[in-house]
Amino acid sequence: xxSPSAKPRIHLASGLxxxxxxxxxxxxxxxxxxxxxxxxxxxxxxxxxxxxxxLKTLAGVLRPLDGGYECEGRxxxxxxxxCFDRELPAKAIFKSLLxxxxxxxxxxLAETIELxxxxxxxxxxxxxxxxxxxxxxxxxxxxxxxxxxxxxxxFTGLDAFSREAxxxxxxxCQDGVLRLVSCHPDFDSMEVGSSVLxxxxxxxxxxxxxxxxxxxxxxxxxxxxx
Amino acid sequence: xxxxxxxxIALLCTFLLPGVLPYLTPYESNPALIEPARAxxxxxxxxxxxxxxxxxxxxxxxxxxxxxxxxxxxxxSGVSGLSQMMQIWLACLTFLLPLVAITLGVCFVGAMPSDxxxxxxxxxxxxxxxxxxxxxxxxxMMVAVSIGSRFxxxxxxLIPLCMSIYGMYGVGYLxxxxxxxxxxxxxxxxxxxxxxxxxDLTPRLVFKQGSMLSSEFxxxxxxxxxxxxxLAMFASLTFQPRAAT
Numbered sequence: 001x002x003s004p005s006a007k008p009r010i011h012l013a014s015g016l017x018x019x020x021x022x023x024x025x026x027x028x029x030x031x032x033x034x035x036x037x038x039x040x041x042x043x044x045x046x047x048x049x050x051x052x053x054x055l056k057t058l059a060g061v062l063r064p065l066d067g068g069y070e071c072e073g074r075x076x077x078x079x080x081x082x083c084f085d086r087e088l089p090a091k092a093i094f095k096s097l098l099x100x101x102x103x104x105x106x107x108x109l110a111e112t113i114e115l116x117x118x119x120x121x122x123x124x125x126x127x128x129x130x131x132x133x134x135x136x137x138x139x140x141x142x143x144x145x146x147x148x149x150x151x152x153x154x155f156t157g158l159d160a161f162s163r164e165a166x167x168x169x170x171x172x173c174q175d176g177v178l179r180l181v182s183c184h185p186d187f188d189s190m191e192v193g194s195s196v197l198x199x200x201x202x203x204x205x206x207x208x209x210x211x212x213x214x215x216x217x218x219x220x221x222x223x224x225x226x
Numbered sequence: 227x228x229x230x231x232x233x234x235i236a237l238l239c240t241f242l243l244p245g246v247l248p249y250l251t252p253y254e255s256n257p258a259l260i261e262p263a264r265a266x267x268x269x270x271x272x273x274x275x276x277x278x279x280x281x282x283x284x285x286x287x288x289x290x291x292x293x294x295x296x297x298x299x300x301x302x303s304g305v306s307g308l309s310q311m312m313q314i315w316l317a318c319l320t321f322l323l324p325l326v327a328i329t330l331g332v333c334f335v336g337a338m339p340s341d342x343x344x345x346x347x348x349x350x351x352x353x354x355x356x357x358x359x360x361x362x363x364x365x366x367m368m369v370a371v372s373i374g375s376r377f378x379x380x381x382x383x384l385i386p387l388c389m390s391i392y393g394m395y396g397v398g399y400l401x402x403x404x405x406x407x408x409x410x411x412x413x414x415x416x417x418x419x420x421x422x423x424x425x426d427l428t429p430r431l432v433f434k435q436g437s438m439l440s441s442e443f444x445x446x447x448x449x450x451x452x453x454x455x456x457l458a459m460f461a462s463l464t465f466q467p468r469a470a471t
Contacts, residue, residue, distance in 0.1 A: 083296075
């Protein structure tokens with residue numbers, strides 16, 4: 001078991017460049033890079049600016065074009081288009097991918113967010129399919145390891161009630177899990193806390209949401225994106 | 227697996243057709259031929275089911291793994307591409323091995339010679355056949371998984387199918403061509419081709435030629451194990467756990 005003080009951590013070194021063949025986004029070379037520690041961090045950018053590419057790079061699915069990064073912890077990358085076997089109900093998916101004790105918790109949360117766990121996955125709506133993937137990621141985290149969840153647009157298709165249920169869980173959880181969540185907030189007053197922005201091909205970190213820091217709202221961050 | 231119904235058809239093909247097909251022949255002229263015919267039908271059905279269904283399943287599993295995002299998910303959580311490919315391949319074996327067991331069961335129960343000496347030889351031949359069949363088919367399933375993951379299920383299915391048909395029948399035509407005309411390229415092609423027809427022991431069963439000599443059988447095992455290693459290396463290099471970007 002890890003010591004209580006150990007935390008998952010992502011370090012994006014200065015000079016890191018990501019993309020497919022040509023650079024899509026990079027970290028400025030004149031600085032110490034970006035360090036993210038346990039807690040929830042939002043990855044915000046306009047379409048096509050490299051959110052998914054950054055997450056895939058951190059997950060080890062893509063190679064960086066230049067520079068380096070460190071991901072300390074057990075990564076799980078949930079792509080936007082992640083889907084499971086069409087014939088299996090959510091309950092069977094949870095049973096096959098989660099530990100027994102965690103499976104029970106997942107089923108409880110599934111009931112709260114009104115996910116029909118008996119229905120075959122292929123017959124679920126888009127939002128409900130996202131719930132299955134999110135629940136798998138949420139309850140795959142282990143007490144024995146440092147976990148890094150890289151979630152690519154997990155709220156797409158999710159109703160406001162379910163999204164708030166997950167966000168509330170993340171804010172209350174003291175599990176030390178590092179969640180890097182790419183999303184497009186849909187109301188200006190949404191509090192974002194710590195965020196990683198990709199704008200004009202540059203990746204930057206805006207801390208916030210700590211005990212001594214004021215969380216920023218999406219409305220304040222939006223003008224910084226280009 | 228339970229929800230998908232095609233496996234029932236595959237199961238019925240390997241279990242029922244060997245019982246039914248021999249009676250569609252003019253067996254009345256020589257009823258003693260029914261039992262060898264049953265064994266022949268059992269093995270032919272197994273080859274057909276494997277080529278027509280299992281290769282496609284393997285290719286589809288490979289395709290699904292990369293296309294669904296699950297391959298990338300497992301890759302990110304530390305499950306290597308090779309490990310993923312082996313797990314998918316082993317999942318395919320859970321379909322294949324019961325079918326082989328059923329075929330052996332049909333041959334042992336429904337076509338066993340009454341003479342004790344012949345029966346012993348019959349068991350040995352069938353076990354040799356099963357071993358060679360698995361040595362031929364399992365690496366092709368691995369190829370189906372890996373090519374399916376990279377190029378999609380259709381290509382992933384067609385390549386091992388064509389390889390098996392070529393190895394079973396095409397090589398025979400190639401042998402005839404090399405006898406008719408001397409051509410270095412054809413000779414070379416014949417040598418490097420996979421001679422899967424050597425694993426087909428159906429004529430031995432039908433004509434009750436007895437089991438292979440141990441030395442002869444071991445030679446074939448080594449030959450097919452060599453092909454298996456080459457194909458496994460190719461498959462591990464080809465497998466792509468994430469969708470092409």
